[in-house]
Amino acid sequence: MKGISILGSTGSIGRQTLDVISMFPERFRIIGLSAGKNINLLKEQILQFKPHIASVKGKNDAMTLINELTSESVKILWGEEGAEAVASDIKTDLVVSSMVGASGLKPTLAAIKSQKNVALANKEVLVMAGNILTQEALKNGVSLIPIDSEHSALFQVLRLSRKEFVKRLILTASGGPFLNLAKEKLSDITPESALNHPTWKMGKKITIDSATLMNKAFEIIEASWLFGIHPNSISVWIHPQSIVHSMVEYIDGSIIAQMSIPDMRIPISYALSYPERLPLYDSENPSRVFSELTFEDADYEKFPAVPLAYLALEEGGTMPAVMNAANEIAVQYFLQGSLKFIDILRVVKMVMESHKTLSGESINEILESDKWARSATESVINGLTSRNN
Amino acid sequence: MKGISILGSTGSIGRQTLDVISMFPERFRIIGLSAGKNINLLKEQILQFKPHIASVKGKNDAMTLINELTSESVKILWGEEGAEAVASDIKTDLVVSSMVGASGLKPTLAAIKSQKNVALANKEVLVMAGNILTQEALKNGVSLIPIDSEHSALFQVLRLSRKEFVKRLILTASGGPFLNLAKEKLSDITPESALNHPTWKMGKKITIDSATLMNKAFEIIEASWLFGIHPNSISVWIHPQSIVHSMVEYIDGSIIAQMSIPDMRIPISYALSYPERLPLYDSENPSRVFSELTFEDADYEKFPAVPLAYLALEEGGTMPAVMNAANEIAVQYFLQGSLKFIDILRVVKMVMESHKTLSGESINEILESDKWARSATESVINGLTSRNN
Helix, strand or coil: CEEEEEECCCCHHHHHHHHHHHHCCCCEEEEEEECCCCHHHHHHHHHHHCCCEEEECCHHHHHHHHHHCCCCCCEEEEHHHHHHHHHHCCCCCEEEECCCHHHHHHHHHHHHHCCCEEEECCHHHHHHHHHHHHHHHHHCCCCEEECCHHHHHHHHHCCCCCHHHEEEEEEEECCCCCCCCCHHHHHHCCHHHHCCCCCCCCCHHHHHHHHHCHHHHHHHHHHHHHHCCCHHHEEEEECCCCCEEEEEEECCCCEEEEECCCCCHHHHHHHHHCCCCCCCCCCCCCCCCCCEEECEECCCCCCCHHHHHHHHHHHCCCHHHHHHHHHHHHHHHHHCCCCCHHHHHHHHHHHHHCCCCCCCCCHHHHHHHHHHHHHHHHHHHHHHHHHHC | CEEEEEECCCCHHHHHHHHHHHHCCCCEEEEEEECCCCHHHHHHHHHHHCCCEEEECCHHHHHHHHHHCCCCCCEEEEHHHHHHHHHHCCCCCEEEECCCHHHHHHHHHHHHHCCCEEEECCHHHHHHHHHHHHHHHHHHCCCEEECCHHHHHHHHHCCCCCHHHEEEEEEEECCCCCCCCCHHHHHHCCHHHHCCCCCCCCCHHHHHHHHHCHHHHHHHHHHHHHHCCCHHHEEEEECCCCCEEEEEEECCCCEEEEECCCCCHHHHHHHHHCCCCCCCCCCCCCCCCCCEEECEECCCCCCCHHHHHHHHHHHCCCHHHHHHHHHHHHHHHHHCCCCCHHHHHHHHHHHHHCCCCCCCCCHHHHHHHHHHHHHHHHHHHHHHHHHHC
């Protein structure tokens, strides 16, 4: 019986993780759940999965839950300390890190330092502090098992051959909803159309990041840290069907790919059961599940996010964290209708250019740069907006 | 330094194996070469690769070579004993078994019994005597490493996860040159058009087997023996581009595929260097190597070879050997212009129906059935021909 705690249990990945866990009650039990503001769903999850410990973002929400759950034996906490307590609870074997954005960093680090294996859906924490997280994982003897479909694919395939035989990693990208939109039309994009992803149903932030290809940019950084592969040996191929989740090319010309229909429960179940596999799709008479797979090169003039990732990795230190923070704020403004789609990347680039990179060897330095970047991004956006008005 | 001997060195796989070996002289040396009648090419190979031992089919050819190679220290032998001597030479670490058809059986068995690892390109020997060969390999502690691109793909991928997590093997098939030809037109096919394979350059026999899909039928039998997988868990998907060489589907819905451009040197090099990989395609700036992959179901009414394989495996014993022998003769007659393309399968089926299956537990029983089937096939073909005239 594996004890699982979920950071971000009411989000898209958190909910699907609970779906998988409810399919295999003989294998997993929920120890802790941590959420943000969706206390109604968290309450339902607590009643169904009976965790020992749960946490929300705000104290008031925590008090509400405590009052509403007097008959349950769950301990309710709040804030960053609450999430860290969920992440490090003694009965937990595996922490699913699926909080959105930078807020997941400290709880994820707490999980690693408490010697928990981490199933990582929150790529931003690796973008911000990949060096620190991978070093800590090594020091504490824990596995970082990616949930991102691309990195799960690479993680599955890289078990095959020693790293010296790997030529490159090939990340696939759906290309998002605007793959075939003319470059001139990118400025007209509304949040509604950007949220309409062709192949995956995901949270809002990551859906916008898919539309700008910033998600793929982050994935390059994530892959580089997770697998210790130089960014020059990581390529991106556009693959609109999202069937091939990623590939490893070897020095002999052999390419090994992991594929499936787009269903996040597959990488989630692999992360939960690794190195075993769970019978998610165990039908008696399996049929052919795809008929056409296409691949093309990415247009980096139209979508400049990926080149930014190579730049950020080359610069190193706090720069990837600044890139992440600037993007998080810019996406917020876009979703509120206060920033044009095409300006998301422009703003991120301007913030990166004005950043004086620090070594990024401590979490505090990274969090300081994150904070600086958020405020710098707001200034840049306000500057743009006032000029436009 | 790995000592390699090649059974069938002047054939397509034999020549490509020597190509790979000549790229990595620091890793491999040729110990023995065995060929059929192409003594001019064998002579060149002997002069270039300096084997200790070589063998040809006929005594006269052997004598000719002995006379022409007086300055070389190579020992020249002939016949089945010659090939078996090459297969079991003491300095050999790995025997590449790439003779065409049933003639490879005894030399391949000799290699296994001499505790040589075998790189197997000759699928017919597994079709004929899969039970005996895999049992002997187990008993002698040797690896059977497939060279067939499909089985190399499966061999590479199956190292990933334990067999209990495998749902099925998916063999890909180019579909051959007549994939989109109307069924009514199959009777007009000439040897010339059948020899024009869309994606692979191969020997004549295997090219015809690709056109009838008999090659895929044999591959099902081969895969079943090599990997110990029940034939019901082996599917065939038509994939005209021959980029995905085969796939393994797991119980969690994950499919792992091995891909490459169609180049037999890739599976050959993997078999030679397993479990390592050789830098065959080690370019500095790799590009995208494919753009469209399509998959469809096979039309077994048009190409009934695959269902015959399931029947032969179900019947077991000597039946697969009879299927193989009948096909070998029928293809010979087709290539000579004495049998219609569409009658190849018809003849194989008639011979199988008239066979009284034996247990096939001894090589002699298998060779007897092989002999019976060849003669029965000639009778059936003569019957057809006289009726047609």
